[in-house]
Amino acid sequence: MPDLTFQDVLDILRLIDSGQFQELEIEFDGTRVKVTRHTGTTAGGTGPATESVGEVMQPPEPATVLDAQEQGAGPKAGDAQPSTSKAPAQRPLVEIPNRIDVKPPMAGTYYAAPAPNAAPFVDVDRRVRKGDSLGIVEVMKLFTPVLAPCDGTVRLIFVNNEEFVQSDQTLMVMQADA
Amino acid sequence: MSFKRVLIANRGEIAVRIIRACRMLGIETVATVSDADRDSLPARLADRSVCIGPARAAASYLSVDTVVTAAVGCGCDALHPGYGFLAENAALAEACEQAGVAFVGPRPATLREMGNKIRARTLAVRTGVPVVPGSGDVADYERAREVVHDIGLPILLKAAAGGGGRGMQVVREIDELRGAFETASAEARAAFGDGTLYVERLISNARHIEVQILGDRYGKVVHVGERDCTLQRRHQKIVEEGPAVLIPDRLRNGIRQAAVDLALSMDYENAGTVEFIVDQDRDEFFFLETNTRIQVEHPVTEALTGIDLVRDQLRIAAGEPLAFDQAQIRLQGHAIECRINAEAVYDGFRPSPGRIREWRPPVYPYVRLDTHCYPGYVVPPFYDSLLAKLVVVGENRAQAIARMQRALHEFSVDGIETTLPFLRALLQRPEYTAGAVHTRWVEAVIAEPDFADGLGRRDVQTIAARQPT
Numbered sequence: 001m002p003d004l005t006f007q008d009v010l011d012i013l014r015l016i017d018s019g020q021f022q023e024l025e026i027e028f029d030g031t032r033v034k035v036t037r038h039t040g041t042t043a044g045g046t047g048p049a050t051e052s053v054g055e056v057m058q059p060p061e062p063a064t065v066l067d068a069q070e071q072g073a074g075p076k077a078g079d080a081q082p083s084t085s086k087a088p089a090q091r092p093l094v095e096i097p098n099r100i101d102v103k104p105p106m107a108g109t110y111y112a113a114p115a116p117n118a119a120p121f122v123d124v125d126r127r128v129r130k131g132d133s134l135g136i137v138e139v140m141k142l143f144t145p146v147l148a149p150c151d152g153t154v155r156l157i158f159v160n161n162e163e164f165v166q167s168d169q170t171l172m173v174m175q176a177d178a
Numbered sequence: 179m180s181f182k183r184v185l186i187a188n189r190g191e192i193a194v195r196i197i198r199a200c201r202m203l204g205i206e207t208v209a210t211v212s213d214a215d216r217d218s219l220p221a222r223l224a225d226r227s228v229c230i231g232p233a234r235a236a237a238s239y240l241s242v243d244t245v246v247t248a249a250v251g252c253g254c255d256a257l258h259p260g261y262g263f264l265a266e267n268a269a270l271a272e273a274c275e276q277a278g279v280a281f282v283g284p285r286p287a288t289l290r291e292m293g294n295k296i297r298a299r300t301l302a303v304r305t306g307v308p309v310v311p312g313s314g315d316v317a318d319y320e321r322a323r324e325v326v327h328d329i330g331l332p333i334l335l336k337a338a339a340g341g342g343g344r345g346m347q348v349v350r351e352i353d354e355l356r357g358a359f360e361t362a363s364a365e366a367r368a369a370f371g372d373g374t375l376y377v378e379r380l381i382s383n384a385r386h387i388e389v390q391i392l393g394d395r396y397g398k399v400v401h402v403g404e405r406d407c408t409l410q411r412r413h414q415k416i417v418e419e420g421p422a423v424l425i426p427d428r429l430r431n432g433i434r435q436a437a438v439d440l441a442l443s444m445d446y447e448n449a450g451t452v453e454f455i456v457d458q459d460r461d462e463f464f465f466l467e468t469n470t471r472i473q474v475e476h477p478v479t480e481a482l483t484g485i486d487l488v489r490d491q492l493r494i495a496a497g498e499p500l501a502f503d504q505a506q507i508r509l510q511g512h513a514i515e516c517r518i519n520a521e522a523v524y525d526g527f528r529p530s531p532g533r534i535r536e537w538r539p540p541v542y543p544y545v546r547l548d549t550h551c552y553p554g555y556v557v558p559p560f561y562d563s564l565l566a567k568l569v570v571v572g573e574n575r576a577q578a579i580a581r582m583q584r585a586l587h588e589f590s591v592d593g594i595e596t597t598l599p600f601l602r603a604l605l606q607r608p609e610y611t612a613g614a615v616h617t618r619w620v621e622a623v624i625a626e627p628d629f630a631d632g633l634g635r636r637d638v639q640t641i642a643a644r645q646p647t
Contacts, residue, residue, distance in 0.1 A: 013251040106528065108559055109234070115368045140520065140529035140563040162234065164559075 096155050098176040104146055104165050108139030112161040120161070122172075126154045134172060137165065152176040180496050181205050181256040181280065185249040186220065187270075188260030189239060190564060191550045192472070193220035196258045199488035208252045210245055212238035214558040219550040228252055233560045239263045246273045256280040256495060258488075262562070265471040266293055282495040284448050284470045291444065292468040296338045296376050302465040305443040307436040310455065310464040312378035319359045325377045326355060332382075335359060337366035338374035343413030345369060348380060384617045385456040386410065387422050387430075387463070389437035390479045392490055393446035394500045401434045402485055403509045405478050409604070411527070411620050416597075417604070418475035419514040420482055423575055424613040425456055433463050440468065449476075449491045458616065474517070477548055477569045481513035512578040513571045516586065516605075519563040522595035524633050531559035535593030540585040544571050557594055565596060579611055599633045 016024050016035050024035045104110065112120040112135055121133050128134065128148040135146040156173040159165060183206040186193045197207045197220060209224035214233035221227040228248050231238030238244065240263055249257045257279050259265040268289040274281040283289070292298050299309050313325040315338060326333055326349070335358055337345030345366030347358035359375065367373035386407045393399040406424060409417040422430050437452035451473050453466040476487050485507070494500070522528045537553045539545075549566035551557070557565065570585055572578030586602045607623065609615055623629055 009247045010251060108529075139559045140531060140561065142529050164233075 096173055096175050098152070098178060099155075100149055100152065100174045100176050101170040102134060102146065102149060102172040102174060103169065104135075104137045104167060104171055105144045106137060106139055107165065107167045108137040108144075110146075110159050110161070110163050110165045110171065111136040111138065111143075112159075122154045122157075124154055124157055128152065128154060128174070135159070146171060148174065150174065150176045181492065183208060183225075183252070183254045183256075184282070184492070185245070185252060185254040185257045185279070186210060186224065186260065187239070187245040187249075187257055188263055188265075189215050189218065189220060189550075189561065191548045191567065192260040192474075193218075194223060194550050195548055196260060196488055197223045199486060199492060200258075202486075203489060203492060205492065208248070208254055210239070210248050212560070214560050219552065219555070226252065233558065235263065235561065242267065242270045242273055245270070246277050246279065249274070249279045250277050254279060256282055256492070258282040258491070259471065261471050261474055266469070268293065280495050282448065282491050284446060284450060288444055288446060289470050292470050294338055295336065295340055295467055296374070298467055299376070299465070301443065302440060305440050307440050307465045308463065310378040310381065310466070313376050315374050315376050316359075319356050322355060322359050322375070322377060323352075326352065329377070329379050332380040334378045334380045335362040335375050336378060337362065337370060337372070338376055339370035339372040340366060345373075345375070346413070350380075381455055381457045381464075382616070382618075383458045384408075385422075385425060385458055385615075386415075386453065386466075386617055387425065387433055387456055388451045388453040388469075388473075389434055390473075390476070390487070391437055391441045391446060391450050391452060392487070392494070392500060393441050393448065393450070394494050395447055395497055396499050397442075397445060398500050399438055399441045399446055400500065400502070400504045400507060401438050402479050402483055402487070402507055404430065404433060404437075405475055407475060408615055408617055409610075409620050410617055411624070415475060415517065416620060417514065417516050417601070418478050419512065419575070419578070420478045421509050421512070423512065425458075426461060429456060429461060429463055436463070436465065440465070448494050449487055455617075474564070474567065475515050477546060477567060478513045478515045481546060481569055481571045482509045482511065483507055484510075511571050511573050512575045513569060514578045514582045515567050515569045516582065516601045517564060517597070518566045518568060518589070518591075518601070519597045520557050520565050520594050521563050521597050523597055523600040524630050525595075527597075528595075529559070529563050530595035531557045531563075532594045533557075534591065536590060538588075538590040539566070539568070540588035542570075542581070542585065544581055545569070545585050565591075575613075576611075579605065603629070603633060 012033060012035060026033045121135055122128060130148055130150050132148045133145045134148055137144050137146060152174045154172055155175050159171045165171060180203065184200050185208045186196050187210055193209055200207045207224040209220040209227040210230045211218060211221045211227050212231055212233050213229060215221060216229060230244045230248050231241060242264060257274050259270065264270045266289055268286045271281040271283060271286040271289055296315050302309050311329050316322040316325055332348060332350040335347040335349060345362050347362040349355050349358045362375055363373040366375065387404050388407060389404045390402040391399060392402060403420055404422050405418050405420040406422040407415045407418045433454050440452055449472050451469040453469065454463045455466050456463045472488060472491060480487055520530045522530050533556045534551055534553060537551055539547050546569040547566055551565050568585055570578055570581045572581050583605055586598060589598055591598060604610060
């Protein structure tokens with residue numbers, strides 16, 4: 001999310017409170033804020049249970065955000081969720097000898113670094129030993145490391161930090177030592 | 179006075195629990211939901227729901243600005259934080275205060291004071307409440323070594339800003355100390371942004387006993403009995419019960435009094451829990467920490483006393499005095515709670531999110547179930563694995579155990595893996611029924627070679643339970 005502050009949101013809510021309209025849509029810097037008013041049901045709390053009063057939406061489709069972010073998309077980048085983090089640097093698809101695909105231990109949220117502001121575990125062309133941490137996958141507050149399956153070099157990274165990954169998804173490609 | 183509209187800054191079963199308490203008091207509710215929780219039960223039950231951001235908790239349920247904005251924007255006069263997420267966050271309590279929204283919990287100063295475990299320890303000492311032999315903050319390895327020299331091994335290294343077992347290390351041999359110190363400090367820094375550690379003597383044969391307290395704005399504090407939460411795995415409670423009939427009366431009374439003394443010493447307002455550890459070899463108790471929120475296992479206390487703790491939280495936050503005295507609080511019978519989690523026990527407690535195809539809880543007069551689950555609900559992978567809390571009451575511990583065993587056997591869930599088979603096996607163990615357990619007993623049982631294998635895949639036992647009896 002860009003710089004949408006607490007105060008901005010209050011101002012938007014005030015705006016819709018003061019007007020006659022049903023729906024307000026504001027777009028800036030790739031973020032769309034959509035606020036919908038459902039008339040006649042908000043007072044007294046007797047309205048339908050699932051009603052939403054103010055929705056702050058993330059960009060719904062990857063198109064606008066990814067346009068600005070794709071820096072040489074890998075084969076999986078089309079599946080990537082929109083993310084405010086920088087897409088990992090990638091290179092054109094080439095034949096990689098001794099190719100080993102790295103998959104996560106389970107489906108979950110992928111973290112490229114051990115802590116929010118820390119350096120990532122690996123970059124492209126990083127040499128790793130079997131058992132080194134390549135990333136972390138979190139599911140239901142359980143953090144499980146993604147471990148290097150062999151000695152070798154990380155050649156391609158297809159996954160963004162904080163992206164939700166499936167258990168059969170290739171996160172990276174390694175070139176195993178011969 | 180009473181609140182008109184309460185924002186629920188939480189999700190899952192506790193959000194459902196708070197919505198129901200509000201409804202009984204005639205208070206409107208606004209549920210906050212992430213993108214992943216738009217169709218959740220709290221969203222359906224609340225008078226309104228408001229989306230506060232993406233699935234990732236850091237950008238939704240953990241965002242102070244966002245939840246306060248939601249409260250103000252929806253015209254709420256109070257905010258209930260539940261447990262976990264921002265429940266013990268002093269910045270949220272302060273932001274609420276500034277926005278003119280009542281925070282349903284202790285004052286910010288109390289949250290801050292108890293949030294630092296070293297300061298909490300110091301306050302306990304000042305109040306005359308025993309603490310586990312140990313230290314204040316240990317600046318470095320050298321200082322830790324000195325402390326170990328004084329109190330002996332084994333010890334626990336703990337994070338000052340800690341909780342949930344993060345930044346905690348057991349040290350049994352002196353040459354492990356340096357490595358453990360560095361690991362614990364790094365973990366604490368990563369998890370809490372503060373690497374400060376302190377040392378406690380490790381109590382091997384320990385019970386975890388905690389006292390529920392309630393305090394109002396006018397200086398009145400009562401205890402509402404205690405809970406025994408000795409059954410834990412990786413510092414997460416699994417089974418809780420009350421009252422603590424398995425420790426001597428003298429200790430139980432001492433613990434209750436210590437909890438009240440401590441709460442009085444800080445003018446504690448709202449609901450809280452004072453946690454103690456009981457050394458079963460020496461029959462001594464020690465203060466551990468104070469949890470400044472409603473706890474997961476609060477239904478145990480409600481089942482024993484008939485007191486609705488969430489209702490009282492709301493009343494206290496609205497400035498009402500406590501409606502009862504200590505002498506009016508009676509604990510009746512014995513209550514047990516089992517936490518049912520979405521985990522595959524046979525596969526190392528692997529998290530098991532996904533769609534619940536079948537959800538058939540047991541129905542008996544002595545059973546209570548707190549849950550946000552229903553048939554067809556998709557358990558999201560983004561949050562903790564708690565599905566439900568199954569609570570039973572009996573006239574005494576033996577009857578409560580028998581009833582819990584029956585209830586666990588009749589509870590049938592399909593579509594996702596749950597800890598039900600594990601709980602059934604655990605509660606049948608003679609050590610549990612005899613009360614011969616300690617805080618690391620569950621892990622010892624799990625480590626037995628035959629135990630997890632015997633649980634197998636899925637719920638074979640529920641098929642038998644479904645036959646008419």
